[in-house]
Amino acid sequence: MLEGAPPARVLRRALTGWAFNFSGRLPEPSEEIAAALAWIERKSVPISELEDSDTMRAGLTALTLQLNGKPAAANTIRRKRMVLNNCLRYAIERRQLAANPLQFIDWAPPQTDDEIDWRYVPNPQQARELIAAAQTVGARGRHLAAFFACMYYAGMRPAEVMDLRKRDCTLPESGWGLLLLAGSSPRAGSIWTDDGKSHEERGLKRRARKTTRDVPIPPVLVALLRAHLATYGVGTGGRLFRASEGGVVLTKDYAAVWKAVRTAALTEEQAGTPLADVPYALRHAGVSLWLVSGVDPTEVARRAGHSVAVLYRFTPRCSTGSATRPTT
Structure with missing residues (x-):
């Protein structure tokens, strides 16, 4: 300092x-x-000094470090470098710089391996046990069991589950159902939003605001959602899931429950590894199950809400059939 x-x-x-x-x-x-x-x-460096290669290189070196001085992860470095590049482009737009000084620096962010580490993605039995364990870890766990189930059986992102509403759910008394996903509610923090709310209501990730995607859901999830609605009803705006004090589910809320879920469902040895270390692992598990079950990769990508190219980048072994999910 x-x-x-x-x-x-x-x-x-x-x-x-x-x-x-x-x-x-x-x-x-x-x-x-x-x-x-x-x-x-x-203490801030004047924009004009960014044209000096030593100054710019020092900045690039700084973004490779965490606050504690240790090396940052490759993905973090690439993201920070992208943000820096966007700032410099804005400076050019505002006529503060004549050219982007990054183009003159012989420096590239580290290569990243985007492929999911399947050793730590729960297999189908483990995923089911984790979801069932949520029912045993208190009132919040019971409320969020179907929340976690949506991530696994419907391949949903947490922000999409936060925004799921009763009108989006087709839940017959028996058989398969359907979820029509229309938006997401990512947490931004009240000081960053226009209306002072802690969450923003957005469209689906990297899609136009009115874009929707439908996801068929198996009878087990239909039953869980019907039971959830019968027990808890709906929250503001018809949302299926809500925070303990109302409003949109907080990230820290479901993360705390998930910590208890892992302890209840996994062995001590498993809990000491990154296996299912975050709830998002359930989405990875659900997508991989679709693939190894023979669902066409194009349909898997559509259900998951991203492109086939992204699917192959993150799940190359699984999507080509050269690897199968472990069963133990």
Whole structure:
């Protein structure tokens, strides 16, 4: 840390809460934050100096590190480099730079291996046991059991499950049902949204706002959703799932439940590995099950809500039939 710099936690709050926030609803910063913003302004490098290769290379080196000084993950470095490039393009648009200085630097982000590590994706039996275990870890677990089941049996992203509404569900008394996915509710934080809510209501990921996708769901999920509706009804806007105090389910809420679910469903040895370490692993498990069950990759990609190219990039062995899911 530079001499005279505010504490790291204060600098981070000043940057994320004020310097990079243009919502127009910001409160007046405290004296501590105002001092940090003033320090940042004094110490910031003028845009013109970014044309110096040593300055730009120092910036690239910085984005390869975590806050603790340790090397960042390859995907993190690539994402930060992309953000830096977007900032420089904006500077060109605003006539602050004549050209993008990155093009003159002989530096490339590290290569990444996007393929899923199947050792840590739950197999069908484990996925079912994890979902069943949610019913045993308290009231929140019982409420979120069907939430986790949607990720596995319908291949949904968490933000899509958060936005699932009763009107989107066709749930017959027997047989297969259908979910019509129309949006997502990712958490952005109230200071970043236009209306002050902690979640934004968006379209499906990388799709036009009114785009929908239908996903057939097996009888087991139909039954879970019918039972959930009979027990809990619906929340605001007809949402199937809601936070413990109302509103949209919080990421920290279902993450805490998932931690208890892993402890209940996995052996001590398994729990000590990255096996099903996050709920998103259920989506990976569901997509892989479709593939090894013989569902056409084009249909799998459509159900999952991404392109066939992305499907092959993340699941090459599974999608080509050269690997099967483990059963133990």
